Amino acid sequence: MSRNYAGLSRERIILEALHIIAGRGLGGLSMRRLGDALEVEAMAIYHHFPLGKEQLFNAIAVYVTSPAAVGAAPIEGEESEGTEEPEEDTRPWDVRLTAWADAYRDRLLEFSGALSLLVHRAPPTPGGDATRALIHDALTEAGLGGEDVERAADALHSYCVGAVVHQVRHQDEEEAPDSAESRARFHHGLRALLRGLTS
């Protein structure tokens, strides 16, 4: 049936893949099904991801853990088109860290179907350098220094990811807590961890 300018792009492919994963699970994502959803032959996807499904999986892992995972993301292009300087967050360090952790958790929960993809595929620092700096600054402000900053940042990441895995894992059970209770438990552990790390 002749030419087809489907207007495919890496982002459209990733988004559609995430949509399929959300609906039918990770096992329900096939290149052929993805092609159908994009109204394209499956093989067209290989033009944008020449290394195939594995490369697509990596791209999804990066997408899920990337920019938007940053807590208190700046409003896009609403003000200050010219200056790149993000305005200073003047809230106390623990509020900033909690906001980041909440945003990170929300993001992981939103794409919980792709969670198992994140286990073996590491984006270089989730959320990018801005997030890394945010956490680093907050922990420094909390009084940590040297090795302790790295270790505390690792512990925070571990806890956030683990809490989401824990929640997703048990959410189909009978005695599963509702989302408000899950959030409360997440905060309970997070507060404890922050307290312990900075005491």
Place this chain on the structure above:
Amino acid sequence: MSRNYAGLSRERIILEALHIIAGRGLGGLSMRRLGDALEVEAMAIYHHFPLGKEQLFNAIAVYVTSPAAVGAAPIEGEESEGTEEPEEDTRPWDVRLTAWADAYRDRLLEFSGALSLLVHRAPPTPGGDATRALIHDALTEAGLGGEDVERAADALHSYCVGAVVHQVRHQDEEEAPDSAESRARFHHGLRALLRGLTS
């Protein structure tokens, strides 16, 4: 080629599957390859796992998080064949919890290739009721009560799983810490969490 008493069993199948996963990754496990490794036609596996690969995955998830994940496991059949009573662990609560966390982490690291299987497949309380009781008792002894015990247990599980995911995720990077440093970081966060939970 006539009959074949392969002596297949669920456990042999699970062990062989874990072996393949360790060698070629989760994506390298196929029913046909598993059959080859067991010197059996792939379809023979369906006699032991009638629901197919999904059921096998579940069984693997249970196996990986099960009995042996208990900290300070009793020496098998060395003494007291008759009495089922496990001897009382008289060490302080934090030592017991740390021992459990270490064993759990070791277990997850040992089967890190199957880690992504654990995200969406929940065994009812990892390690079984004995582990649940161990954690419960230790936290109670630490002075926690009511809701706090459950919340603290959740936080501990979250942290352990998250730490392993975090480690596995970054272990192929350049600046990846060696296993001694990983272990130190794990303990650093664990101590902080325990301190925060019981303060």
Place this chain on the structure above:
DNA sequence: ACCTGAACACCGTTCAAGT
């Protein structure tokens, strides 16, 4: 009960070809 072997529908990927 336990395993085989052929069969079916589906899969990821390659490759030559179209525009």
Place this chain on the structure above:
DNA sequence: ACCTGAACACCGTTCAAGT
């Protein structure tokens, strides 16, 4: 550059059959 369509090797699973 971007997409198609046929082809190939491999996959999970069903089913009838063997012992």
